[in-house]
Amino acid sequence: MTESSPKRADAPQGDIQAVTRASQILELFRPDRPALTVPEAAASLGLNRTTTHRYFATLVSAGLxxxxxxGAAFVPGGLLVQLGAFALGRRAVVDLAPPHLVALARSSRLSSALSLWGASGPVVARVEEDNSNPVVVSVRIGHQLPVDSAQSKVYLAFMADQLRAERLMASLAGSERRKLVESVDRARETxxxxxxxxxxDITAVGAPIFDESGICATMAIIGTARTLPVDTPGPAWRDLxxxxxxxxxxxxxxxHFPEDFAALL
Incomplete structure (x- = not known):
């Protein structure tokens, strides 16, 4: 079988083929075929059974x-279940968020945005603008927010991997890093x-969106220092x-919300 994706010039061809073979094996699982044997996979992919068994053994070791x-067949492993649940959770929040974002933009008279965690920070997934204002402050869908943005601070406060959060905060130096750490600590409390x-003069306030497992997205309102003061919580903060x-x-x-959050509701 030929590979469907281009090869990286700096990656060994064997490594790319191994990843491709693994994905082909995983694609054999379907609702009508929840379990798979080595002979079945070998026949479907045109591989010999010894090679196929080695792939299965490696996928078992990796938790896939x-x-x-x-004991007669193989089924999706814990890691695949975990990733599947995570992917469904991300899709669920994107599906459920639009009416909430519309209502928030209308009540606050500000732009509202939903972001999901990307490679190294929140990436804007949905935006709703308040059309009643002649001047709109907004953010572009697909934009990855900087580490000191309001939504990044919220993610850093609640993400499960706090070691990773510390590494991301370490990308800033000196007083900027100290301010970020203080803001993240406050976000964890409030x-x-x-x-x-x-x-x-653009301002933003961010809040976490939790599912059963923990933080799955962040939501924000965006304005200016006049329309959205950030020194003191106001009505728009309560709307958010x-x-x-x-x-x-x-x-x-x-x-999952901290106790102090209830004071804003």
Whole structure:
């Protein structure tokens, strides 16, 4: 079989072929075929059984496959189940968020945005603008937010891998890093974080969106220092907090909010 994706010039061809073979094996699992034997996979892919068995053994070691209860076949492993649940959770929040974002933009008279964690920071997935204002402050869908943005601070406060959070915060130096650490600590206590870009006078306040497993997205309102003051929590902050809580409740994650968050509802 030929590979469907281009090869990296700096990657060994054997490594690329191994990844391709692994993906081909995993693609054989379907709702009508939840378990798979080595002979079945070998026949489907045109491989000999010894080679196919080596691939299966490696996938089992990696947690991508595991033995069925009777030991005669293989089924998707714990890691695949975990990744599948995570992917479904991300899709669920994107599907459920739009009406909440619309209501938040209308009540706050500000732009609202939903972001998902990307490679190294939140990436804007949905934006709703308040059309009643002649001047709109917004953010581009697909934009990865910087580490000191309001939504990044919220993610850093609640993400499961706190060692990774510390490494990301270490990308800043000196006073900027100290300010970021302080903001993240406050976000962990209150559930909200803010930022003010002085040069453009743009402000933002972010809140976490939780599902059953923990933080799955962040939500923010965006304005200017006049329309969205960030020094003192105001009505727009409460609108954001209430919206984040309601969306999290739909996802079964409202219990993850810190105690101090209730004061804003």
């Amino acid at each position: 496959l595991e033995r069925s209860r009777d 559930g909200l974080a803010s930022t003010h870009i002085v040069d453009s 907090a209430g919206t984040a809580y309601e969306l999290s409740k739909e996802l079964g994650g409202e219990h």
